[in-house]
Structures are given as structure tokens and as C-alpha cells.
Amino acid sequence: MVIDFKQRTTVTLAEVAAAAGVGESTVSRVLRNHGSFSPKARERVLDAVERLGYVPNRIAGTLASAGSRLVAFVIPSLTNIVFPDVLRGAGGVLEENHYQAVFSVTDYDSEREETLVSAMLAWRPTAVMLAGFEHTEGTLKILRASGCRVVELLDTDGTAADLAVGFSNRQAGRASAEFLLRRGYRRLGYVGHDLDLDTRAGKRFTGFCEALNLAGSRLAGREIRAGASSVESGRAGLKQLLERAPGLDAVYFSNDDMALGGYFHCLSNGIAVPADLALFGHNGLDIGQAIPQPLASIRTPRVATGKLAAELVINEAPPQVADLGFELIEGATA
Amino acid sequence: MVIDFKQRTTVTLAEVAAAAGVGESTVSRVLRNHGSFSPKARERVLDAVERLGYVPNRIAGTLASAGSRLVAFVIPSLTNIVFPDVLRGAGGVLEENHYQAVFSVTDYDSEREETLVSAMLAWRPTAVMLAGFEHTEGTLKILRASGCRVVELLDTDGTAADLAVGFSNRQAGRASAEFLLRRGYRRLGYVGHDLDLDTRAGKRFTGFCEALNLAGSRLAGREIRAGASSVESGRAGLKQLLERAPGLDAVYFSNDDMALGGYFHCLSNGIAVPADLALFGHNGLDIGQAIPQPLASIRTPRVATGKLAAELVINEAPPQVADLGFELIEGATA
DNA sequence: TTGAAAGCGCTAACAT
DNA sequence: ATGTTAGCGCTTTCAA
Numbered sequence: 001m002v003i004d005f006k007q008r009t010t011v012t013l014a015e016v017a018a019a020a021g022v023g024e025s026t027v028s029r030v031l032r033n034h035g036s037f038s039p040k041a042r043e044r045v046l047d048a049v050e051r052l053g054y055v056p057n058r059i060a061g062t063l064a065s066a067g068s069r070l071v072a073f074v075i076p077s078l079t080n081i082v083f084p085d086v087l088r089g090a091g092g093v094l095e096e097n098h099y100q101a102v103f104s105v106t107d108y109d110s111e112r113e114e115t116l117v118s119a120m121l122a123w124r125p126t127a128v129m130l131a132g133f134e135h136t137e138g139t140l141k142i143l144r145a146s147g148c149r150v151v152e153l154l155d156t157d158g159t160a161a162d163l164a165v166g167f168s169n170r171q172a173g174r175a176s177a178e179f180l181l182r183r184g185y186r187r188l189g190y191v192g193h194d195l196d197l198d199t200r201a202g203k204r205f206t207g208f209c210e211a212l213n214l215a216g217s218r219l220a221g222r223e224i225r226a227g228a229s230s231v232e233s234g235r236a237g238l239k240q241l242l243e244r245a246p247g248l249d250a251v252y253f254s255n256d257d258m259a260l261g262g263y264f265h266c267l268s269n270g271i272a273v274p275a276d277l278a279l280f281g282h283n284g285l286d287i288g289q290a291i292p293q294p295l296a297s298i299r300t301p302r303v304a305t306g307k308l309a310a311e312l313v314i315n316e317a318p319p320q321v322a323d324l325g326f327e328l329i330e331g332a333t334a
Numbered sequence: 335m336v337i338d339f340k341q342r343t344t345v346t347l348a349e350v351a352a353a354a355g356v357g358e359s360t361v362s363r364v365l366r367n368h369g370s371f372s373p374k375a376r377e378r379v380l381d382a383v384e385r386l387g388y389v390p391n392r393i394a395g396t397l398a399s400a401g402s403r404l405v406a407f408v409i410p411s412l413t414n415i416v417f418p419d420v421l422r423g424a425g426g427v428l429e430e431n432h433y434q435a436v437f438s439v440t441d442y443d444s445e446r447e448e449t450l451v452s453a454m455l456a457w458r459p460t461a462v463m464l465a466g467f468e469h470t471e472g473t474l475k476i477l478r479a480s481g482c483r484v485v486e487l488l489d490t491d492g493t494a495a496d497l498a499v500g501f502s503n504r505q506a507g508r509a510s511a512e513f514l515l516r517r518g519y520r521r522l523g524y525v526g527h528d529l530d531l532d533t534r535a536g537k538r539f540t541g542f543c544e545a546l547n548l549a550g551s552r553l554a555g556r557e558i559r560a561g562a563s564s565v566e567s568g569r570a571g572l573k574q575l576l577e578r579a580p581g582l583d584a585v586y587f588s589n590d591d592m593a594l595g596g597y598f599h600c601l602s603n604g605i606a607v608p609a610d611l612a613l614f615g616h617n618g619l620d621i622g623q624a625i626p627q628p629l630a631s632i633r634t635p636r637v638a639t640g641k642l643a644a645e646l647v648i649n650e651a652p653p654q655v656a657d658l659g660f661e662l663i664e665g666a667t668a
Numbered sequence: 669t670t671g672a673a674a675g676c677g678c679t680a681a682c683a684t
Numbered sequence: 685a686t687g688t689t690a691g692c693g694c695t696t697t698c699a700a
Binding site (some may be wrong): 010053055056057058059060062063068078079081084085087088091095098100101102103104105116118119120121122123124142145146147230231232235257260261264267268286287289290291292 | 344387389390391392393394396397402412413415418419421422425429432434435436437438439450452453454455456457458476479480481564565566569591594595598601602620621623624625626
Binding site (some may be wrong): 066 | 692693694695696697
């Protein structure tokens with residue numbers, strides 16, 4: 001004899017209705033607290049839910065109602081803390097409103113972005129959140145065709161498809177240069193990671209050079225490293241740069257990770273900061289403020305960006321570009 | 335006159351079938367490359383899909399087939415890079431297998447964890463991934479009732495509900511202590527963050543103390559900081575500890591973030607590392623290896639944990655505990 | 669206030 | 685190889 005421990009099929013709304021002695025629609029109304037029902041019906045339903053351990057099936061709910069309450073994030077990286085910060089900002093708001101976050105990672109590859117966006121749309125999300133404005137034609141096309149909201153994050157220098165939340169990287173770059181010039185530095189260098197992939201870093205660099213030109217100055221040296229940003233890359237990058245272009249008095253880095261690497265290079269090699277060499281980063285990470293000399297940087301509104309992005313989507317805000325600005329941290333490395 | 339730009343209702347499989355002049359099931363078979371169909375049918379279907387810009391609705395597909403291909407991550411934090419690392423490891427594997435990652439963040443609060451797990455189950459995920467073994471009774475109960483796979487991550491010291499992937503924090507703590515003792519340090523201190531919340535850090539500390547006891551030694555001082563780990567907290571923590579317990583020759587930190595803060599404190603205050611004071615962290619973060627003196631630490635298999643966790647779920651592996659071990663980094667701070 | 673019933677868009681038998 | 689059809693578990697009219 002075979003005892004059939006058949007996988008207990010999960011409890012359905014119909015079973016709850018039966019157990020409570022009411023109709024399915026009543027259960028649905030009670031559970032979503034929508035429409036009208038008697039206190040008595042409510043009680044019986046909740047009681048049955050409790051007894052049976054019913055967990056609503058949102059897959060079914062979504063299919064029936066055509067509103068998924070799923071928000072898709074297609075981000076370049078999880079290693080660069082910038083993106084987890086945005087997710088964190090959005091996460092709180094989404095959760096409060098019973099939305100669910102879904103994500104995938106492009107590794108800064110826009111072809112992959114297209115593939116992933118397309119895969120995401122199969123879940124019929126309420127919105128798709130992307131980094132920046134640079135996407136393939138294909139990505140934009142399928143996004144437009146989908147009819148779902150699109151939020152482009154962490155940039156305002158470009159044309160938004162729908163919603164955009166962030167700050168101007170170009171202006172951040174300019175502000176960084178202006179600060180260094182104001183401080184009296186004249187032989188400025190740059191250490192950055194791959195600018196073609198990280199277009200926002202590219203825009204900062206553009207802004208930085210623009211400000212130099214405006215001041216009748218120009219970059220005295222640059223070192224562009226392949227691959228993503230990292231502390232190690234910043235360290236190696238500064239080393240290279242100083243060998244090739246001696247006599248620099250300040251270096252602008254593509255972000256704080258890179259700048260921290262530069263700082264450590266200076267520490268290791270007896271380069272006095274900022275007396276011998278000034279350093280300037282970007283992002284205003286906490287760790288940059290915890291080193292012996294707080295890093296001069298630009299604090300970016302990462303968490304706030306995620307938060308506002310989620311709010312705009314939830315409130316069905318009209319298409320718009322929200323510039324959250326940034327804040328210059330003078331620090332002690334410049 | 336009002337032009338009605340009626341929201342174009344999205345294309346359905348039925349429309350594709352009609353356009354291709356085949357039945358719905360043929361479209362379904364072609365699209366999932368499952369079952370049999372003629373090359374000709376295939377071509378007509380793909381053609382129609384292309385023409386109409388059809389994007390399959392996975393909500394509907396999931397409901398019909400009872401396999402969601404959704405994997406839910408309920409993690410303590412996104413700020414602690416450990417968890418993004420795990421997500422990254424899992425993400426690649428999941429994507430290759432057409433699974434989708436969903437996540438929410440508990441902030442190390444197990445009540446919240448319960449709420450979030452419950453909310454996740456409404457999406458009928460294939461698996462739920464959690465940090466560690468410490469969960470409320472309620473969490474375990476709803477998880478068991480759900481019948482979905484459960485993976486507990488980054489710990490092996492405890493009883494697994496189903497699958498577990500990680501390493502032994504307790505052994506990591508012991509190994510850390512043994513290393514410091516072997517190096518000849520005798521007056522050992524500890525700087526940690528909130529151990530009740532981060533139970534894995536707590537287990538490391540336990541293991542550390544055990545090893546000291548075994549060696550007939552004991553902790554010469556400790557500083558436990560409220561809240562989550564951070565560089566700044568480590569810095570302030572070491573400062574406190576050294577004031578209260580002078581004469582220490584080595585300090586063990588709850589993780590690398592904390593240890594980095596300690597290192598910076600030493601740098602700022604002319605404390606020679608390791609001559610005056612040795613430092614030991616945990617996690618083996620890249621940044622710890624990029625500072626002037628590579629941090630002595632334990633490299634943990636974070637990405638590998640995510641990867642294996644995803645693989646086990648996808649392959650429907652039987653319940654098991656996979657210990658991926660860890661690697662001691664001697665570094666230069668001890 | 670409540671229940672019956674018609675889908676939502678797809679998959680999976682089951683015929684053919 | 686392919687089409688027909690019965691659901692998947694809900695939400696939402698629509699009557700009652």
C-alpha cells in the first residue's frame with residue numbers, strides 16, 4: 001500500500017470562502033479592504049484565513065487586475081555602492097506601498113541592458129528603473145511599446161524618456177574643477193575608469209574639462225583605466241599618472257573609490273596630501289569621510305534618488321526631470 | 335474633437351496565434367521551444383511575434399504552469415557589501431536560467447523579516463533566500479507551510495530548515511584568534527557592532543573567545559557599538575577601547591569595515607601597526623587589501639555562496655548544508 | 669451587503 | 685505536428 005503524501009496544494013481563496021461560508025468575492029473584498037462587507041462577514045473571513053494559513057496569490061491577483069505592483073530595476077552594478085544605495089532608498093517606499101522590487105544587473109553593458117529590460121517587461125512591472133539616459137534604440141523602443149513607466153536615475157544631463165531623478169554629473173564635474181582652481185591648484189590631473197561604459201563618470205569628466213577651459217587652463221595629465229572603478233584601480237592609476245606626468249598639484253578622480261586608492265598610494269609613498277598633491281573624489285561615501293583626512297568630494301543624493309523615483313511612480317506623477325542637486329564636501333585632501 | 339489615444343492594450347499570445355495562422359498552443363510551444371512543431375510553424379510564429387512586438391506575459395504563464403521562476407531574497411542590509419555580493423553571485427546564475435530575483439531588506443530586524451517573507455510568499459517564489467539561521471518561529475512556520483525551497487546563507491552553525499550555503503562563522507572566529515595567538519599577541523581586544531542583531535558576527539566573537547579560552551587566555555577588553563557596522567563606528571570603537579583598556583597588543587574587529595575604521599584611527603594617532611597594535615578584520619574586502627598595509631582578515635565566499643545557492647535551487651538539490659569554507663589573509667596589520 | 673460568473677493570458681492535457 | 689479546451693487563482697462587473 002502506498003501512502004500518498006501528496007504535496008498539499010496551497011490554500012486558495014475559494015477554500016477560504018468555503019470555510020468562512022461566504023462567497024469568493026466577499027473574501028476578496030475583505031482581504032483588500034475594498035468594497036463593502038458586513039463586520040460579521042469580515043470576522044468570519046479573517047478567522048478562516050487564520051485557520052487555514054491562507055496566503056493570497058499575487059500572481060493570480062495581478063493577472064486578474066492588471067496591476068502588478070512590481071518595480072523593475074535594471075542597474076549596472078551591485079559592486080559600486082551607488083546602486084545599492086538607490087535600491088535602498090526606493091525599497092523603503094516601495095514596501096510601504098506594497099510594491100515589490102525586482103532587479104537585474106547589466107555590468108555596464110547596454111546590450112545586456114536591452115535583453116534584461118525585455119525580460120523584465122514579461123513581468124508587466126509598473127515601472128522600469130534604469131541608470132542614466134544612454135540606452136540602445138532597442139531598449140527605448142520596447143520600453144515605449146510596453147506602456148510602463150520609465151525612470152532614469154542619477155543623471156539629468158540628457159533627454160528623459162519619461163521620468164528622471166538625479167543630479168547633473170556635468171555640473172558636478174564643473175564644480176569640482178572650480179573648487180580646485182579656487183584653492184589655487186593649477187596643474188590638474190585626472191584618474192578615471194572606463195568612461196565609455198560609465199557615461200555618468202564621462203559627463204563629470206567633460207564638465208571638469210569645460211571648467212578648466214573656461215578658466216584658461218587645461219588638464220595636465222590623465223590616466224584612464226580599463227574596467228570598473230575600484231580602490232585598487234585608483235591606486236594603480238595614480239601611480240601611473242604621477243610617473244608619466246610629474247609636477248601635478250591636484251588630481252580629480254572618477255569617484256571616491258578611485259580617489260581612496262589614490263589616497264592610499266600617497267600614504268604609502270610619503271606624498272603629503274594636500275601639500276604635495278591634492279585629491280578630489282566624487283560621491284561623498286562615508287568611508288571617504290572616515291579616513292584620517294576627510295576626502296574632498298561631491299556628496300550625491302543616492303538614497304534620495306531612489307526614494308523620489310519610487311514616490312513618483314507610485315503617485316503616477318507626470319513625466320518630469322527631478323534634479324536633486326549635490327553638495328560639495330571640502331574635506332581635507334584639497 | 336477629442337482624439338482618443340487609447341492605451342494600446344498589449345499584444346497577447348492569442349493575437350500572435352491569429353496573426354501567424356496557427357493555434358495558441360503552437361505559439362506557446364515555439365516560444366518555449368518545448369514540444370514539437372514544424373520549422374514552418376516556427377517561422378510563422380516568430381515572424382508574427384516580431385511584427386506585433388509581442389512580449390510574453392510571465393504572470394499569466396506562471397499562473398498557468400505553477401512554476402514562478404522567481405527567487406526571493408530577504409536580506410538584512412544593502413549597505414553591508416556582503417549582501418550585494420551574494421546577490422551578485424546568485425544573479426548571474428539565476429539570469430542564465432531565466433529566473434528572476436526579487437528582494438527586500440530587513441534592516442536586521444527579525445520581525446520585519448517575518449513580514450517580508452510572508453509578503454514574498456504571495457509571489458509564490460521557487461525559493462526564499464535568507465541570511466543565517468536565526469529566524470522567528472513565525473517565519474519558519476510560514477516558510478514550511480509554503481512548501482517552497484528555503485536557503486539560509488552565510489552560516490553553517492545551526493540547524494538548516496532546508497538548504498544552507500556558507501561557512502562557519504564560529505570557526506572563522508576561532509581561526510582569527512589562533513592566528514593572533516600564533517603571532518605572539520597576548521593582550522587581545524575586540525571591537526564589534528550590535529551582536530544581537532548580526533548573529534553571524536556574534537558567532538565569530540563566540541568562536542574567538544573559545545579559542546582564547548582553549549589557549550588559557552582571555553579577552554583583555556571589548557567595545558560593543560550600537561547599530562550596524564561601519565568604518566566610522568570601528569574608528570570610534572577602537573578609540574574608546576584603547577582609552578578604557580590600554581596596553582592591548584591586538585584587536586579583533588567584527589568585520590573589515592570596522593577594522594578599517596580602526597586602522598584609520600591608528601594612522602591618525604601615530605599608533606604603529608602592527609608594532610604597537612595589531613588589527614584583524616573579517617570578510618577580506620578588496621579595500622582592506624588596498625590600504626597601505628593589507629588588512630589581516632578572513633576572506634569569505636560571498637559571491638560563491640550566492641552562486642551555489644542559486645544552483646542548488648535550480649537543480650532541485652536535496653536538503654543539505656554546503657560549507658564553502660574561508661581563507662585566512664595574513665596581511666600586514668598583524 | 670453579497671454571490672455568481674466572466675474573464676485576465678497563458679500552459680498542459682487531450683484529441684486529432 | 686497541431687488545434688481545442690479546461691483550468692491556474694484571483695478581481696470585477698452585475699444582479700440580487
